[in-house]
Amino acid sequence: MSVLVFVEGLNGEIKKSSLEAATYGSQVAQAMGTSATAVAIGDVNEDALSRLGEQGISKVLYDADDRLKQFVADAYVKVIAKAAQQENAKVLVFSNSNIGAAVGSKLAVRLNGSLATNVTELPKIDGGNFTVTRGVFSGKAFADVNLTSDVKIIAVKKNSTDIISNAGSTATVEKLSADLADADFASAPKETVMQDTSGGVLLQEAEIVVSGGRGMKGPENWHLIEELAKELGAATACSKPVSDIGWRPHHEHVGQTGITVSPNLYIAAGISGAIQHLAGVNSSKVIVVINKDPEAPFFKAADYGIVGDALEVLPKLIEAAKALDK
Amino acid sequence: MKILVCISNVPDTTSKINFTGDNKNFDKNGVQYVINPWDEYALTRAIELKEAKGGSVTVLNVGEADAEPNIRKALAIGADDAIRVNAHPKDAYFVAQQITAVAKEGGYDMILMGKESIDYNGFQVHNMVGEMMGIPSVTPAFKLDMVDDSTARLEREIEGGKEVVEVKLPFVASAQQPMCEPRIPNMRGIMTARTKPLKVVEPTGAEAKSEYVNYSKPEKKSGVKMIDAENAGEVIKLLRNEAKVL
Numbered sequence: 001m002s003v004l005v006f007v008e009g010l011n012g013e014i015k016k017s018s019l020e021a022a023t024y025g026s027q028v029a030q031a032m033g034t035s036a037t038a039v040a041i042g043d044v045n046e047d048a049l050s051r052l053g054e055q056g057i058s059k060v061l062y063d064a065d066d067r068l069k070q071f072v073a074d075a076y077v078k079v080i081a082k083a084a085q086q087e088n089a090k091v092l093v094f095s096n097s098n099i100g101a102a103v104g105s106k107l108a109v110r111l112n113g114s115l116a117t118n119v120t121e122l123p124k125i126d127g128g129n130f131t132v133t134r135g136v137f138s139g140k141a142f143a144d145v146n147l148t149s150d151v152k153i154i155a156v157k158k159n160s161t162d163i164i165s166n167a168g169s170t171a172t173v174e175k176l177s178a179d180l181a182d183a184d185f186a187s188a189p190k191e192t193v194m195q196d197t198s199g200g201v202l203l204q205e206a207e208i209v210v211s212g213g214r215g216m217k218g219p220e221n222w223h224l225i226e227e228l229a230k231e232l233g234a235a236t237a238c239s240k241p242v243s244d245i246g247w248r249p250h251h252e253h254v255g256q257t258g259i260t261v262s263p264n265l266y267i268a269a270g271i272s273g274a275i276q277h278l279a280g281v282n283s284s285k286v287i288v289v290i291n292k293d294p295e296a297p298f299f300k301a302a303d304y305g306i307v308g309d310a311l312e313v314l315p316k317l318i319e320a321a322k323a324l325d326k
Numbered sequence: 327m328k329i330l331v332c333i334s335n336v337p338d339t340t341s342k343i344n345f346t347g348d349n350k351n352f353d354k355n356g357v358q359y360v361i362n363p364w365d366e367y368a369l370t371r372a373i374e375l376k377e378a379k380g381g382s383v384t385v386l387n388v389g390e391a392d393a394e395p396n397i398r399k400a401l402a403i404g405a406d407d408a409i410r411v412n413a414h415p416k417d418a419y420f421v422a423q424q425i426t427a428v429a430k431e432g433g434y435d436m437i438l439m440g441k442e443s444i445d446y447n448g449f450q451v452h453n454m455v456g457e458m459m460g461i462p463s464v465t466p467a468f469k470l471d472m473v474d475d476s477t478a479r480l481e482r483e484i485e486g487g488k489e490v491v492e493v494k495l496p497f498v499a500s501a502q503q504p505m506c507e508p509r510i511p512n513m514r515g516i517m518t519a520r521t522k523p524l525k526v527v528e529p530t531g532a533e534a535k536s537e538y539v540n541y542s543k544p545e546k547k548s549g550v551k552m553i554d555a556e557n558a559g560e561v562i563k564l565l566r567n568e569a570k571v572l
Contacts, residue, residue, distance in 0.1 A: 010486075070489075071489065077457075097485050098484050099484065101450065101453075104450075105450040105452075106453050106457040117448055134447075136446055137444070137445055139544075140343040140544075141345070141543050144538070145536045145537065146536060146539055147535070147536055148535055148536060187464075190491065190492055191489070192488070193488050193490070250468070250503055250504050256363075257363050257503065265569075265572070275340050276339045282544060285571065286569045287547075288561060289550075301547060303569065304561050304564060304569075305551070306552070308558065313558045316559045317561065320562035321562050324562065
């Protein structure tokens with residue numbers, strides 16, 4: 001019996017969200033008195049895999065099939081199912097990413113397991129009960145859910161686990177082959193287009209997010225958002241009205257019907273804080289709100305507030321950020 | 327082309343969320359229900375495809391009788407008929423089993439739904455249905471077009487980018503913006519919806535695999551610290567020295 005963690009690679013390294021999943025998985029293994037194994041797929045180098053020992057992983061299974069460098073659900077499912085069977089895994093841990101949750105859902109059917117996505121805390125294991133807490137109602141509440149099947153599958157919400165790093169600990173890396181056939185790649189994408197994130201930070205993985213609303217008055221003022229984000233090493237985002245009117249692309253829209261984020265710091269400039277927007281950001285650890293309307297509802301959800309015109313306030317923040325010791 | 331669109335009946339996005347009975351149940355009191363906003367993208371795109379290529383759009387809800395006003399609304403927007411599986415949607419696995427049973431019987435070319443419901447935020451059902459049916463599931467898709475009569479071309483979001491996927495019918499896909507501009511019903515739609523068929527079927531004997539035992543709400547913020555706009559840069563120092571997030 002063991003805990004199996006699925007880790008995703010990107011450009012040779014392991015994604016931050018997967019390091020969180022690895023930490024979560026090794027902590028579950030510890031609570032259950034067993035060890036945690038990782039199964040890795042995709043574009044990741046062996047050195048990065050062995051460093052998963054720092055997150056408490058003892059063994060890494062790696063399928064180096066080149067065709068797995070892009071996401072193909074059926075093939076991924078086959079590799080992970082093989083690893084789960086080989087390790088007799090009773091708990092499978094994923095990051096709650098579009099890839100992790102998709103593969104987890106398919107495995108729940110194939111392995112006849114219980115699945116919880118968007119999980120925010122370590123499980124409570126009490127006798128026969130295995131209970132996880134997950135975000136529901138688009139960030140407005142949490143639910144405790146009993147996973148009742150023998151096999152439990154957990155997709156961990158991003159940025160809800162503090163990554164542990166035991167410097168020097170290494171994991172052994174073993175090859176895994178799932179004997180994939182061409183048919184397993186039938187639904188392979190025709191084309192994969194990555195956004196230009198050169199110098200930028202991926203919104204879903206960001207620890208700091210700088211976000212703009214209609215109070216920015218127009219796309220021509222977005223350089224202020226971008227400049228502050230650059231100084232802070234942050235990702236940029238926007239409110240729904242801003243993406244609806246085309247000032248910014250849809251993939252930057254944060255809120256109930258956009259992307260849900262939970263960074264350490266969320267800075268909102270010129271966003272009033274409609275309940276739908278709050279739902280997408282209210283699990284951020286610290287929130288700063290800049291709005292010229294002192295009655296803006298967002299101030300009630302904020303830790304720090306500045307009443308003022310975003311276009312006048314942001315340059316002051318940029319200046320102060322430049323003065324910080326990096 | 328026969329399209330099945332699965333819709334959830336969910337609390338309106340502006341709803342205040344509360345619980346009753348020692349935090350064991352969701353408090354429906356004073357809550358307005360709507361078609362899950364993500365499902366509206368799936369529904370409208372299905373109707374657009376039907377208008378362009380011919381065929382039919384069937385709406386499916388796994389839910390109790392109180393979902394029927396929103397099922398009628400989906401018919402008013404332009405679906406042709408509806409099926410309600412008469413059961414409380416216990417968890418994603420249970421719902422996926424019900425959808426699969428209906429889909430197998432109906433022989434649909436395409437099964438569409440929103441990427442997740444805004445109440446339980448599972449992002450599970452579409453992939454489970456694909457796996458149960460043994461057909462591809464493409465999620466979350468923000469573009470869906472037909473290449474020819476048997477092939478669809480979709481664009482799906484992955485972290486940091488997109489994938490372009492071509493699949494043969496039948497397949498499952500989940501929708502998100504900007505797939506289309508969701509439609510609202512017009513008066514003629516509302517009138518004709520009253521007489522469109524809405525079939526109620528009993529659930530299969532599938533079991534749920536998870537059990538919701540308790541709810542809680544996020545802790546309230548302790549209060550906001552206001553900083554004068556003239557000294558706005560001060561907040562950066564506070565973020566470093568007090569909040570320790572920089």
